[in-house]
Amino acid sequence: MADTSFFGRLKTLFSTGTVMRRGMDGRVRVTDTNKLQSVGNLATNKIIDRYSRLFGAATQTQTFGTAANYQTLRLSLFNDYEAMDDDSIISSALDIYSDES
Known part of the structure; x- marks a missing residue:
């Protein structure tokens, strides 16, 4: 048991x-x-x-699910990038990086 x-x-x-x-x-x-x-x-x-x-190997339903997940993930990544401007430490690091390049 x-x-x-x-x-x-x-x-x-x-x-x-x-x-x-x-x-x-x-x-x-x-x-x-x-x-x-x-x-x-x-x-x-x-x-x-x-x-x-x-x-x-992906079937047709798995391929559709992957495409839908990609769009959701893409939107969440854009939201993460927008949120970086609100964080003071990351925002200042991005400003320094953009000034250097």
């Missing part, structure tokens, strides 16, 4: 199963106890699956 306590869940969330030790010769040795990086386990690896879903 899975550990459902608070600290058990945190341990499961943040543990990687990787142990790093410095050997007698000064080299770092990495031991993968959960075999997450093994070649035979790539099909079931959560990290590989997440990467392939994010950066895999």
